[in-house]
Amino acid sequence: MDIPILTDKIKQTLSTLQYGDKPVELYEPIRYIMALGGKRIRPLLVLLAAKMYDDDVENVLLPAAAVEVFHNFTLLHDDIMDKAPLRRGQQTVHEKWNANIAILSGDVMLVRAYQLLLGVAPDKLAQVLQNFSETAAQVCEGQQLDMNFEQREEVTIEEYIHMITLKTAVLVGFSLELGASLKGATAADADHLRQFGNNIGIAFQLRDDLLDVYGDKAKFGKQVGGDILSDKKTFLMLTALQQASQEQQRIIRQWRNQTNEAIAAEKVQAVTAVYDALNIRQQTEQQIEDYFQKALAHLDAVAVPGEKKATLRGLALQLMERDS
Template identity: 80%
Template sequence: MDITHLSEKFNHTLSTLRYGEDPAELYEPIRYIMALSGKRIRPLLVLLAAEMYDKDVEKALLPAAAIELFHNFTLMHDDIMDRAPLRRGKQTVHEKWNANTAILSGDVMLVRAYQLLTGVEQGKLAHMLERFSETAAQVCEGQQLDMNFEQRDQVSIPEYIRMITLKTAVLLGLSLELGAILQNAPMPDAEHLKAFGHSIGIAFQLRDDLLDVYGDKAKFGKQVGGDILSDKKTFLMLTALEQADEQQLQSIISWRNKTGESIAEEKVSAVTAVYDALNIRHQTEQQIDLYFQKALQHLDAVQLPEERKATIRGLALQLMERDN
């Protein structure tokens, strides 16, 4: 079964879900955000991990939907906190309705995610619920750390890596672990797949940081330099702050908290010039490759024939080579 077939199978499952009807203001926002075209990477990882051990992935479809529902719940609440006007090119839920509705609808999404997990066979259910709950709390911890960093002048690179691990990578790890366990994979394999997901998740976020500055605007799908304009503490910014000489440091600091369309292009150019002088792009690419190779080591340690791991290896390569 190829990725396209798995995606179609999952999308069909997603189309059959019923979240609720009344009051319409509570449930319509859920249908709205779930219909927005996303990559569906997390549920696809559930199904790919499951398929490695058994071609019949039927029992993994609803748990995969639970992962996607939870992910979109976090996006809905993140958008409120970030005051984001757009999500995937469309109005965010709190903009289209209001913040209170978005909070309540998100709460229902979390509840429905747990309901979708209750179909897991009895012998695995308690473990699955425990892992799901642990990961859900970690994602919230990552979001809180991200917000904390906005209020701090200094953030270390290890602190940043821990934050993106919690906010982004742990859910990718859970997706793979969940798919494997559902199909009776040996626990060491499930652990290696979880670790593979963690490392890919970190590499994925670092690549996102890189693309925000050096990506092709036409392909990236959003404003290049957006992280610089919002003074976001990305891997690139933190590395530059650590390595900058006095003049470069003052240049970065002088642009902090300056906003407005009139100075946007100049701000991005000035900070990018410091990045270029410090070779930040190359250093970030090295870090991406480091975590990618670490991920592949965990995949290599999974005790299955190489042909069964080929699809998931190919998807990882595709994610790392993306330019949007």
């Protein structure tokens, strides 16, 4: 069963979910955000991990849907905090309705995610709920750290990696651990798959940071240099500040808080020039490679035949736009 078939199964399952009807203002925003699409990577990872142990993944579809509903709950609340006007090219929920509605609809999505997990086999349910609850708390911790960093003058690279691990990577790791554990994987295999997911998640976020500065706007799908314009403390910025000469630090800091649209291109160009002088692109690419190789080492350690891991490995390569 290949990825398009599994993706269709996920879409079909999500289309049948019932969140509630009245009040309309509470439930319509949930249907709206869930209909906006997205790659559905996390539920796909649940199914791919499950399929490594059992070809029949029908009884894993609702738990996989739970992960996607939870992910979209986090996006809904993140958009409020970020004051984001668009999500997947459409109005965000708080823009289309209002922030109070978005908060409450998000709360219901979290509740529904838990309900979707209740069909897990009784002997596995307590552990699944424990792992999910821990992951959900970690995602919130990561979001809080991200907001804290906006107010702090100094952030270390280690702190940044910890933040993106919590905010982005742990849900990827949980998705893989969930699918494997539901199909009887050993604790060691489930842990290796979780670590594989965590490292892939970190690598993917670092790649996103890199593409924000060096990506092709048409392929990247959003404004190149957006992180520089918003003074975001990414891996690239933090590495540059750590290695910059006094003059280079002065250049970076003089552009901080410069939000005039008329000089936006000049700001991106000036900061990128510092990155170029310090070989920040190459250093970021090396970090991405290091985390990617850590991920593959954990996948290699999973005790199933190589052909059972091939689709998951192929998806990881595809997400990182790698050939091998």
